[in-house]
Amino acid sequence: MYQVIGTAQSRALRVLWMLEELGVDYAHVPANPQSEGVVAFNPAGKVPVLIADGTPITDSTAIIQFLADRHGALTHPAGTLERARQDSLTQFLLDEFDAALWLAARHSFVLPEELRMAGIKNSLRWEFERSQRILVQRMGEGPFIMGEVMTVPDIILTHCGIWAISARFPIVEARLSEYLARMRARPALQRAQTR
Structure with a gap:
């Protein structure tokens, strides 16, 4: 299961939406930027953060492209x-x-x-x-x-x-x-x- 850190009023909405389109399970922690729960995973204090297999991934674009590639949806194959x-x-x-x-x-x-x-x-x-x-x-x-x-x-x-x-x-x-x-x-x- 994935964990998404960040409020839906931020760029975390992009990640939440991607996960909803993919239909995969995830937990949502609606933390604000610069909060302790965010800085623990991203020293810049920015959201969103995706925890995948215990590893934090930052930057909404990197996260949604990772999810698209991993699940083979909402993307074209690399190299095409x-x-x-x-x-x-x-x-x-x-x-x-x-x-x-x-x-x-x-x-x-x-x-x-x-x-x-x-x-x-x-x-x-x-x-x-x-x-x-x-x-x-x-x-x-x-x-x-x-x-x-x-x-x-x-x-x-x-x-x-x-x-x-x-x-x-x-x-x-x-x-x-x-x-x-x-x-x-x-x-x-x-x-x-x-x-």
Whole structure:
């Protein structure tokens, strides 16, 4: 059985959702970042942490790709062109979506107040909107980001979409809005969010 450490209001949601999609058993410890239960496994104090076979794994993307590979689901096989495209989309989402949202969060509530720069959020929103236009050109035909099969980038993109809406970063592309509405209705995500 896996153990997931981190609240569902953090990037731990990605891990909880992946486990729900896989239909495997897990225990959830809804610990906050920097808490004693987190720092014991991740000196940086960041969540999520997945305990697999007694070994802690950190970073939500590393965790969900590990789970996908281990269970042979929600991923394309390593060494295939489809996996290269999947990994490229994953990196794009981390660089263009996740990074902008995280930097905005840092300048909203993470950094000490004297280090925050409120004006940076306007440029981050501009970049976020530009990235959406690029993304929709890369999306495959079908219900998921790569086409007919749900993969790791779907979890990252949907989580970033949820985060963007709560951070008041507008979703300006109709195709992305429709995609996010469809993904947010998935029963596995709904179960993960109630944790």
